[in-house]
Amino acid sequence: MAKIVTMGEIMLRLSTPGYNRFVQSDSFDVCYGGGEANVALSLANFNHEAYFVSKLPAHEIGQCAVNSLRKFGVKTDYIARGGDRVGVYFLETGASMRPSKVIYDRAHSAIAEAEVSDFDFDKIFENADWFHFTGITPALGKKAQALIEAALAAAKRHGVTVSVDLNYRKKLWTPEEAVACMTKLMKYVDVCIGNEEDAEKCLGFKPGKTDVTSGALEMEGYKDIFRRMKETFGFRYIATSLRESFSASDNGWSALAYDGKEFYRSRRYDVRIVDRVGGGDSFSAGFIHGLLTYKDFKKALEFAVAASALKHTIPGDVNLVSAAEAEALMQGDGSGRVQR
Numbered sequence: 001m002a003k004i005v006t007m008g009e010i011m012l013r014l015s016t017p018g019y020n021r022f023v024q025s026d027s028f029d030v031c032y033g034g035g036e037a038n039v040a041l042s043l044a045n046f047n048h049e050a051y052f053v054s055k056l057p058a059h060e061i062g063q064c065a066v067n068s069l070r071k072f073g074v075k076t077d078y079i080a081r082g083g084d085r086v087g088v089y090f091l092e093t094g095a096s097m098r099p100s101k102v103i104y105d106r107a108h109s110a111i112a113e114a115e116v117s118d119f120d121f122d123k124i125f126e127n128a129d130w131f132h133f134t135g136i137t138p139a140l141g142k143k144a145q146a147l148i149e150a151a152l153a154a155a156k157r158h159g160v161t162v163s164v165d166l167n168y169r170k171k172l173w174t175p176e177e178a179v180a181c182m183t184k185l186m187k188y189v190d191v192c193i194g195n196e197e198d199a200e201k202c203l204g205f206k207p208g209k210t211d212v213t214s215g216a217l218e219m220e221g222y223k224d225i226f227r228r229m230k231e232t233f234g235f236r237y238i239a240t241s242l243r244e245s246f247s248a249s250d251n252g253w254s255a256l257a258y259d260g261k262e263f264y265r266s267r268r269y270d271v272r273i274v275d276r277v278g279g280g281d282s283f284s285a286g287f288i289h290g291l292l293t294y295k296d297f298k299k300a301l302e303f304a305v306a307a308s309a310l311k312h313t314i315p316g317d318v319n320l321v322s323a324a325e326a327e328a329l330m331q332g333d334g335s336g337r338v339q340r
Helices: 035-045 060-070 142-157 175-188 196-203 219-233 279-294 297-311 323-330
Strands: 003-007 011-015 029-033 049-053 088-092 101-105 130-134 161-165 191-193 237-245 250-258 263-265 269-272
Touching: 003 035, 003 142, 011 060, 029 035, 029 060, 035 049, 035 060, 035 130, 035 279, 130 142, 130 279, 142 161, 142 175, 161 175, 161 279, 175 196, 175 219, 191 279, 196 219, 219 237, 219 250, 219 263, 237 279, 237 297, 250 279, 250 297, 263 297, 269 297, 279 297, 279 323, 297 323
Parallel strands: 003 049, 003 130, 011 088, 130 161, 161 191, 191 237
Antiparallel strands: 011 029, 088 101, 237 250, 250 263, 250 269
16 A cells, blocks of 8 residues: 655534534533545545644644544654644534534644744655645645645655645635645646635635535536646646535535546446544545545545545444445445444
8 A cells, every 4th residue: 555645734623512503612622633634534445654743732632633533543753842833623513504603713723823944745755656735734824834845845756646635724724825835736736626615715726607605516616627727727627526515414425537539437326424523534544545546536535535434433433334334335335334
């Protein structure tokens, strides 16, 4: 299996029990997650040599975050220790027509304050096959942007394939800030993942008629943007998950990919949601695994969609399914029957 490196922030997630609202909760459920950490954990579940790179405080809460990765096989050798804070986010899980809500408390977290000198990127990328990052990390500030660019430059020195999930977060930066930063980083990227909103807010490509809020999909809008992204940045593959939001509880789930010659739309799943947080991360991990395993971008996309559909049935940030489980669904076993 491949050596895969991801880099970003892992946060303490405090979520209300069940479907409770913030105002009615006297306790929170605890887990740890974050875009790049979630991808690393999924890839470890698929039996890759997955490394997560970050900076975490040396105190016990920082160690809890490290332990949450180690227990699922993610390698933490390159996590720097120091700083004062683990970022926190609060989650209220929605149902039916009531949406989920996220409140961040992540300012001045250890990774946001980290320096390039905290990491030996040439050592980190020695013998690596793949590097994955998201648009969330550079949104944390100038220091994080410098970290990502240094990591990308080192990855390219070592001949590593690079993927990005554009992942625009309006609570972290403006579209103007995102475009100014992200367009400079795209010269390092081989595989780009993101929906029409991400393409507009991170790269400046105005979307077609798709409404990402309602989930109304317009394929020609995606295809036009993918063509322009390919022409501008020369990506090897471009992919996006396609979410049809009928309610907070029920979604349609599929994906679209482009290899510069052909567009391919995956099988579609009707998903009854247990927890949608991390769904996009599970798609990214599935697409990376698929490209490394099958060498056929269509089959890779089908694996990614199956794996990420399953993630929506699992509480927490991370996708705790095996490659065999995703492949079984990909091949048509979506009955949900008890396995004895």
